[in-house]
Amino acid sequence: xxxxxxxxxxxxxxxxxxxxxxxxxxxxxxxxxxxxxxxxxxxxxxxxxxxxxxxxxxxxxxxxxxxxxxxxxxxxxxxxxxxxxxxxxxxxxxxxxxxxxxxxxxxxxxxxxxxxxxxxxxxxxxxxxxxxxxxxxxxxxxxxxxxxxxxxxxxxxxxxxxxxxxxxxxxxxxxxxxxxxxxxxxxxxxxxxxxxxxxxxxxxxxxxxxxxxxxxxxxxxxxxxxxxxxxxxxxxxxxxxxxxxxxxxx
Amino acid sequence: xxxxxxxxxxxxxxxxxxxxxxxxxxxxxxxxxxxxxxxxxxxxxxxxxxxxxxxxxxxxxxxxxxxxxxxxxxxxxxxxxxxxxxxxxxxxxxxxxxxxxxxxxxxxxxxxxxxxxxxxxxxxxxxxxxxxxxxxxxxxxxxxxxxxxxxxxxxxxxxxxxxxxxxxxxxxxxxxxxxxxxxxxxxxxxxxxxxxxxxxxxxxxxxxxxxxxxxxxxxxxxxxxxxxxxxxxxxxxxxxxxxxxxxxxxxxxxxxxxxxxxxxxxxxxxxxxxxxxxxxxxxxxxxxxxxxxxxxxxxxxxxxxxxxxxxxxxxxxxxxxxxxxxxxxxxxxxxxxxxxxxxxxxxxxxxxxxxxxxxxxxxxxxxxxxxxxxxxxxxxxxxxxxxxxxxxxxxxxxxxxxxxxxxxxxxxxxxxxxxxxxxxxxxxxxxxxxxxxxxxxxxxxxxxxxxxxxxxxxxxxxxxxxxxxxxxxxxxxxxxxxxx
Ligand SMILES: Nc1ncnc2c1ncn2[C@@H]1O[C@H](COP(=O)(O)OP(=O)(O)OP(=O)(O)O)[C@@H](O)[C@H]1O
Ligand SMILES: [Mg+2]
Numbered sequence: 001x002x003x004x005x006x007x008x009x010x011x012x013x014x015x016x017x018x019x020x021x022x023x024x025x026x027x028x029x030x031x032x033x034x035x036x037x038x039x040x041x042x043x044x045x046x047x048x049x050x051x052x053x054x055x056x057x058x059x060x061x062x063x064x065x066x067x068x069x070x071x072x073x074x075x076x077x078x079x080x081x082x083x084x085x086x087x088x089x090x091x092x093x094x095x096x097x098x099x100x101x102x103x104x105x106x107x108x109x110x111x112x113x114x115x116x117x118x119x120x121x122x123x124x125x126x127x128x129x130x131x132x133x134x135x136x137x138x139x140x141x142x143x144x145x146x147x148x149x150x151x152x153x154x155x156x157x158x159x160x161x162x163x164x165x166x167x168x169x170x171x172x173x174x175x176x177x178x179x180x181x182x183x184x185x186x187x188x189x190x191x192x193x194x195x196x197x198x199x200x201x202x203x204x205x206x207x208x209x210x211x212x213x214x215x216x217x218x219x220x221x222x223x224x225x226x227x228x229x230x231x232x233x234x235x236x237x238x239x240x241x242x243x244x245x246x247x248x249x250x
Numbered sequence: 251x252x253x254x255x256x257x258x259x260x261x262x263x264x265x266x267x268x269x270x271x272x273x274x275x276x277x278x279x280x281x282x283x284x285x286x287x288x289x290x291x292x293x294x295x296x297x298x299x300x301x302x303x304x305x306x307x308x309x310x311x312x313x314x315x316x317x318x319x320x321x322x323x324x325x326x327x328x329x330x331x332x333x334x335x336x337x338x339x340x341x342x343x344x345x346x347x348x349x350x351x352x353x354x355x356x357x358x359x360x361x362x363x364x365x366x367x368x369x370x371x372x373x374x375x376x377x378x379x380x381x382x383x384x385x386x387x388x389x390x391x392x393x394x395x396x397x398x399x400x401x402x403x404x405x406x407x408x409x410x411x412x413x414x415x416x417x418x419x420x421x422x423x424x425x426x427x428x429x430x431x432x433x434x435x436x437x438x439x440x441x442x443x444x445x446x447x448x449x450x451x452x453x454x455x456x457x458x459x460x461x462x463x464x465x466x467x468x469x470x471x472x473x474x475x476x477x478x479x480x481x482x483x484x485x486x487x488x489x490x491x492x493x494x495x496x497x498x499x500x501x502x503x504x505x506x507x508x509x510x511x512x513x514x515x516x517x518x519x520x521x522x523x524x525x526x527x528x529x530x531x532x533x534x535x536x537x538x539x540x541x542x543x544x545x546x547x548x549x550x551x552x553x554x555x556x557x558x559x560x561x562x563x564x565x566x567x568x569x570x571x572x573x574x575x576x577x578x579x580x581x582x583x584x585x586x587x588x589x590x591x592x593x594x595x596x597x598x599x600x601x602x603x604x605x606x607x608x609x610x611x612x613x614x615x616x617x618x619x620x621x622x623x624x625x626x627x628x629x630x631x632x633x634x635x636x637x638x639x640x641x642x643x644x645x646x647x648x649x650x651x652x653x654x655x656x657x658x659x660x661x662x663x664x665x666x667x668x669x670x671x672x673x674x675x676x677x678x679x680x681x682x683x684x685x686x687x688x689x690x691x692x693x694x695x696x697x698x699x700x701x702x703x704x705x706x707x708x709x710x711x712x713x714x715x716x717x718x719x720x721x722x723x724x725x726x727x728x729x730x731x732x733x734x
Contacts (some may be wrong), residue, residue, distance in 0.1 A: 045535065048689050051681065072688035073696075081689075092704030101700055102690035109691065133558035158690065 001025045002047075002166055002197055007058035008222075009046045016042045018222030019058065024166075026063075027194040031208055031233060032201045034197050034219035035241050040201045043219065044168045048082045049075050062166055079165025083155035083172045085201075090142040095154065098142045099124055099161050106162055127160045130190070132183045140246030148175030156187045167191065167198045173207040185210030205237040266727075267528060271357045273477055273493040275385070277470065278335035284308060287439050290335050292501045294408050294442075297415065304506040307428035307438035320595040321624040321656055322564050324537065327502060333470040334440045342696030344571055357384070358466070378458040378489070379404055381445040383474060385464070388443050393457065403448040404459055407475055410446035421479050425508035425545045425572070433504040433539040433566075437473045437573040441506065444474040449484035449515070457716050460489040463505075471502040478508070480515035482548065487518040500528075500563060505540045513548030513575070518556070520713055521569075522721050526560035530619070530731060532591025535563025542569035543599075546578035546607075552582035555598065558721045560728040563592060568626065570599035573638075580609045583709040587702075587728045588621030588653070596660075597626040602635035602668065614706045617653035618732035624656040631668035638668040646676040647705050649698070649732050655685035694733050 002024040009017040016039040026031050034040055046053050047060065049072035060067040067075055090098060103123075104114040115123065128135055130206055133153055143151050152172050169188065175183055188211055192198070200211060208216070208230060216232040217224045220241065226232070278289045287308050290303040315328070338351060379393035381404065388406030397404050405412060410418050428438035431649075445461040463474060480486055490507075503525060509517050519542075528535025538561075544553035555569035571580025582598035600609035609629065617623040629640045646655035661670050679701055687697035701724050703710065713721055 048685075050685050071693070072685065073691050073693045076691040084686065084689075088682050090683055090686070090701060090704055092707035093700055097688070098687075098700070101696070102687075102692065105693075105696060106691035132636065172579055 001063060002199070003059075003061045004047075005059045007043075007046065007060060008056045009042065010056055010245040011042065011052060011056050016222060017046065020219070020223045021058075022217065022219050022224055024197045024199060026197055027192075028214040029192065029198040029200060029211060030215045030217060031211075031213040032199060032219050033203065033233065033236055033241075034225075038219045039222055041170055041221050044082050044085075044170045044199075044201065047075075047168060048072060048080055052100075060116030060222065070133075073105070074109070075115065076164075077106050081159050081162055081167050083152075083159055083167070083169045085170040085174075087143050087146075087155055088146045091144055094139055095122075095142050096124060096138040099138075099158060102158070103161055118192050124161065127157055131157045131160060131187045132180075133157055149177060149180045152176055153180060153184060155182050160187060160191060163191075165196055167196065169198065170201045172200075173202055173204060182208065182210065189210070205233045208233050264693060267524065271353055271384075272569050273351065273353050274339040275336050275338075277333045278338050280333055280334070281330040282334060282440070286334050290440055290442060293335060293337075294411070296411060299419065300411060302371050303428075304439050307435050308440075310428055311432065311435035312441055314435055317432055320566050320626075321622060322566060322593040322595050324500070324564055324593075332502065334473070335442055336470045338384060342406045378460050380550065381406060381459075381461045383443050383445070383461060383463045385442075385470060386474065386702065388445070388480065389446075397455075397457075400453050400456065401450040402453060402455055403446065405446055407441075407444040407446045407477065410477075414446070417479065417662065418446070418477070419612070421508065421510055422475075422477055422584065423508075425510060425543050426541050431458045431541060434506055434541045435477060437541070440471075441473045441475040444476040444505070445478075446476070447478040447486060447488065449486045451481045452483045453481075454484065455486040458489055462491045472503045473503075476505070476507045477510075478517060478519070479510045480512060480517050480551075482513040482515060483565065483645050485516045488520070489714060489717060490519070490521045491524070500535060500537055500720075502537050502539065503562075505542075505722075507540070507542040507569075509542075509544035509553055509580070511544065511546050511548060511551035511553050511575075513699070514550045515548060516552040517544065518554050518645040518714075519544070519569070520556040520717065521558070522713075522717060522724065523557065523561050523565070524724060525558045526563075527561045527592050527728075528563040528590070532563070532620075535592070537563035538565045538567065540567040542567060542570065544570070544580065545572045546575050546580060546604075549577055549604070551575050551578045552580075553578075554712070556583040556584070556598075556709065556726065558706075558709070558713070559584070559586040559594060559596060560724050561592075565592075565594040565596055567596050568598055570601070571609060572601045573609065573635075574603045575607075576604040577606040577608075578604055579607065581712075582609075582611045582613070583712045584613045585616070585706045585709045585725070586614070586623055586625075587616045587725060588618070588623045589728055589730075589732050590619040590620075590621060592621045594622070595624040595626060597624075597628075599628040599630070600640055601630050601632070602638040602640070603632045605634065605636040605638070607635055607638045609638075609640045611640070611644070612708050613642075613644045614709055615644075615646045615655055616649065616702055616705070616729075617646070617655050618649035618729060620652045622654045622656070623687045626658045628660045628662070629670055630661075631663040631665045631670065633664045635665045636667050638665065640668075640670045642670070642672045643704070644672070644674040646674075647702065648676065648678050649729070692705065695726070695730060698729055698733050 004022040007020045023173050025249040289303050382390040427434040434463035511517050553571050586594045588594045611623045615623040684697045
């Protein structure tokens with residue numbers, strides 16, 4: 001499970017997270033909502049170990065391991081996966097080659113044998129099909145010229161291939177049309193299991209109709225301001241953050 | 251207070267090919283004089299016409315000055331403080347692979363160069379015929395018999411001088427005359443070995459041909475010379491590889507490569523250059539001063555140069571095409587990587603003479619550490635080059651902020667119907683790309699190698715398949731120590 005205690009973090013000297021605590025038990029899905037600029041993406045980057053994000057206090061453990069002491073690729077090997085809010089283009093590197101390199105790197109770090117070309121091809125084809133991605137996309141350079149929705153779908157494909165322990169989905173629903181939303185949500189649901197935890201960052205209750213969260217948290221003012229069951233998302237949708245928070249304080 | 255840890259302090263893998271083969275070597279007396287030239291010619295048992303050519307070139311070289319226009323810096327070379335001929339001692343020239351000194355076979359095995367012939371069955375793909383040049387002599391050429399059956403000549407230049415003097419006399423120096431430049435004149439005077447290829451009319455060479463150059467002896471210059479002639483309607487793909495031991499002093503490598511493509515012939519020439527680059531402080535390494543030129547002599551002939559340049563302390567080379575035949579075409583695909591204190595000044599010349607000639611230039615320069623990387627190109631459209639076209643694309647990638655990338659494209663057009671397109675970009679490896687790859691499980695070095703390989707993709711895909719994977723790994727190794 002993921003245990004975040006009193007986490008504070010800054011970018012360029014500006015404190016964004018201010019003593020954030022959250023525990024995400026194994027097998028559960030938690031949603032994080034919150035106004036623009038609240039620090040949701042910042043939290044996801046800090047968990048993944050992005051350079052430039054300085055942790056100024058607190059601790060983060062994943063299944064008892066100190067995440068903050070690890071390099072980004074070590075965190076990935078330990079099972080941290082971040083579906084980016086803005087997926088990055090890698091010109092000249094085919095999606096196929098990227099996935100192959102990533103999976104074999106993670107397998108090597110976990111002491112597993114590299115997959116050979118045929119095994120890899122079979123696996124990637126099957127996973128692409130399950131997520132409704134055209135096989136030809138795998139031959140294109142990573143995210144280059146992909147539409148917004150295709151990029152998000154490609155993130156979920158990578159997640160399915162790497163089989164992480166902790167999935168952080170940062171607004172994976174934004175930019176998806178209604179059919180794609182359903183396919184992506186199905187892909188995510190297919191990955192739900194007793195050993196995998198998910199942190200789903202979203203602005204829209206709609207996604208939570210498909211991916212049923214165990215808990216919903218509101219990130220505001222650099223910490224978790226409020227937590228509740230799935231009904232909290234509905235309340236937020238109706239009243240907005242301002243009023244919902246006011247309600248909470250009342 | 252915690253920071254995401256910076257990637258583990260990284261120890262670069264030492265240059266893998268830096269070992270020395272313990273073998274008795276016969277060398278020419280130190281220094282360079284007319285006597286040295288005569289010594290080399292005598293050692294090779296050359297005919298008089300060739301000795302006369304060498305002496306003429308030597309006289310010319312003595313009147314010439316070191317070129318100073320390149321963006322490279324090095325102390326003056328003392329030509330008297332080097333050896334110009336070095337050969338493993340042996341009783342007689344090896345007649346077959348079984349006769350080759352086991353110490354040499356071991357060396358090539360260590361370098362990963364196959365000097366054994368696999369039984370070739372009709373239609374087997376992926377076999378590569380190799381000419382192995384060790385210091386100043388060729389030690390073995392594989393698949394000679396199989397190639398001879400098709401009329402293809404593939405042997406050392408020394409052998410060609412003896413067995414095919416007419417072809418050598420006709421073409422040697424016809425593309426790169428001694429007067430071309432300082433190092434070409436030097437090479438013409440003291441060249442010691444190289445490969446010779448002749449593909450007869452209408453023959454498609456059934457396998458990759460390859461020469462592997464190895465400098466072993468200390469303080470010795472290597473001056474090889476390669477000549478490839480593709481007769482009408484023939485095709486050949488050729489690969490050159492090179493390594494040298496790790497030494498503290500710089501060693502000079504001044505080679506000449508000449509290609510001649512006759513009517514409708516096609517030559518693809520690829521180089522994976524991995525001479526010892528010197529250490530991370532810039533001590534030692536090879537000075538690679540090379541003249542490579544292809545002549546598209548025949549109509550509709552084609553020549554392409556593909557190079558992956560990762561080694562050498564200094565690289566100074568401009569593989570070029572003279573597009574003389576109407577509708578002939580030339581291409582230059584280049585990846586040049588410089589790290590630490592390496593300097594590369596490389597590019598191409600495309601000389602359009604025939605009508606409807608075409609050329610393509612794709613250059614990818616990557617600099618890291620304190621390295622300097624320069625693209626220098628010339629596209630010349632002669633008055634006769636009606637309707638000729640050139641397309642040039644020049645991309646530079648910078649890693650860190652201590653290195654430099656420079657581009658000097660020159661275009662000279664005397665024909666108003668000729669068209670020249672030039673595009674250039676300079677970029678840095680962005681942090682968000684690196685982080686994206688790291689998040690997927692790649693270490694910082696692996697992420698860098700993947701991104702750089704992607705940047706070079708248009709060039710890498712021109713390499714023969716058998717070597718593409720090796721070249722990809724080499725790019726990763728060359729960048730080691732550039733991040734962190
Ligand atoms: N380099 C930086 N220097 C200063 N402030 C920064 C920097 N990068 C991000 N921020 C600020 O950090 C805050 C949190 O940004 P973050 O991207 O985490 O918000 P978010 O909750 O993900 O918002 P959204 O819902 O719009 O995606 C914002 O106010 C943003 O402007
Ligand atoms: Mg965000």
